[in-house]
Amino acid sequence: MAYLKRLSSFFAEKFSSAQVLLTGYIVFIMLGSGLFMLPISSAEGVGLSLVDAIFTATSSISGTGLIVVDTGSYFSGFGQAVVALLIQIGNIGYMLFFALAVVFLGKKLSMVNKIIIKESISTAQLNLDLFIIKVFKYTLIIEGVAAVLLTLIFLQDFPFPEALWLGVFHSISSFCTAGFSLFPDSLIRYNDNVPFVFIIIITSYLGCCGFYVLHDVSLRLKYFFRLKDRYRLSVHSKVVLVISFSMIAIGTVVLFLVENIKQGPGKETLLTAFFQAAAAATTVGYNNMDIAGYSDPSLHAIIVLMFIGAAPSGTGGGIKMTVFAIMLIALYTFLNDRKHVHLFKRSIHPRRVARAFSIMLMAIVWNFFAIFALSITEDLPALFILFESVSALGNGGMSAGITDDLSWAGKVVLTASMLIGRVGPLIVGYTLLRNRNKADFQYPVGDVLIV
Structure with missing residues (x-):
């Protein structure tokens, strides 16, 4: 452990925290790819090709x-x-695993490692030692409960050992909003099983909201039940809860109405619409019906939900719902000729606003590049290419059924998109462009016409 700590500190001192974070993910992708190429990983004893192994490891x-x-x-x-x-x-964060080991061994985290961990969980105002332990506590409890409940459902169709593994695997995949399933049809076979649908969605929603929100809400509930002084939720938690519920509710209504109007009454049930909207909004990526069977308006709605995505410090992807909220409020502020951006009676720092717009712009730019590249390498409908590109960058995981038909070049493009989506477009920008030794200075003010 001492060796790993010295190695981590060495890299952190030589490189920026963003570079260390991105490099760490690449190392794990390479390790995972090597394991997937081994015959032992395949049921038939034939390992994956290099491109498919890297794609699968990155997707995981x-x-x-x-x-x-x-x-x-x-x-x-x-x-x-x-x-x-x-x-x-x-999706829990490899830096958090490292930090937990350090904490349990009674060691102190170095300042550089604290910076990297804060980058990896997208938050800066936390007692890290306490937060690290809370992360694993919430993970074990939520995944454990979900695994037990799912196992009980799977026992109706499978023997206990298989049902247990299915329960454990899908609980991990749900809470980490990964969307991997051990069934060939994702979760279509359980599309009318109400308890199953709600277990999957609640588990993925808890992962989507982020550990900061889970901690904040748990404190609010503790104070409420103990009848103590009121504990106020943070602005961040309020934004996440309001935006997430709104996205799921609006998505459910849109999918339900559009599909029943475009493809005939009874085509879409309210339960199926709810599951698919929630799966897109949390970026868990499961589907309980054939995505390619959706009409074009519904596919566009799902694309928007995947692009916005989950909350910071959570396991989901997308540009993040807080970014979306800040951009909407900033636009409203500008159109009303006001100087300050306000959310829940609090002012948002201009640097946060600039960061939100930077993330949005970089995501759009990369998506444009990825779509352009895929349109060259693949002979597929434009909407399906758009859907696949946004799904990869937003770590949404839904597919219109074209992933396994992509060329090796197309898989490389989506692999890059998935990695960028995981660490964040802005982190990648920091990695490529940021100069640690460059002084911050200001030139005389100039003017550029906008309109």
Whole structure:
């Protein structure tokens, strides 16, 4: 452990925290790819090709869920365990695993490691030692409860050992919003099982909201039940809860109405619409019906939900719902000729606003590049290419059924998108462009016409 700590500190001193974070994910992707190429990972003893192995490892570590081979039938028990492990490490955060080991051994985190961890969980105002322990506490409790409940449901169709593994795997995949399933049809076979639908969605929603929100809400509930002084939720938690519920509710109504209008009454049930809207909004990526069967307006609605995505410090992807909220409020503020951006009677710092718009712009730019590249390498409908690109960058995991038909070049483009979506477009920008030694200065003010 001392060796790992010295190695981590060495890299952190030589490189920026963003560079260390991105490099760490790449290392785990390479390790996972090597394991997937081993014959032991395959049910038939034939490992994946290099491109498919890297694609699958990146999809696992990023919590995307796009697949080029069927997870349940292609991989052996060992291969499935590797998928689950990569999902857990990548989406809880490999730096948090390192930090937990340090804390349990009674060591202190160095300042550089604290900076990297804060980058990885997208928050800066926390007692890290306490937060790290809380992360694993919430993870074990939520995944444990979900695994038990899912196992009980799977016992109706499978023997206990298989039902237990299905329960454990899908609980990890749900909470980490990864969307990997051991069934060839994702979760279509359980599309009318109400308890199953709600277990999956609640588990993925808890992962989507983020550990900061879970901690904040748990304190609010503790104070409420103990009848103590009121504990106020943070502005961040309020934004996440309001935006997430709104996205799921609006998405459900849109999918339900559009499908029943475009394809005839009874085409879409309210339960199916709710599941698909929630799966897109949380970026868990499961589907309980054939995505390619949706009409164009519904596909566009799902694209928007995946692009916005989950909350910071959570396991989901997308540009983040807080970014979306800040941009909407900033636009409203500008149109009303006001100087300050306000959310829940609090002012948002201009640097946060600039960061939100930067993330949005970089996501749009990369998506444009990815779509342009895929339109060259693939002979597929434009809407399907758009859907696949947004799904990869937003770590949404839903597919219109074209992933396994992509060329090796197309898979490389989506692999890059998934990795960028996992670490964040802005982090990648910091990694490539930021100069640690460059002084901050200001030139005389100039003017540029906008309109």
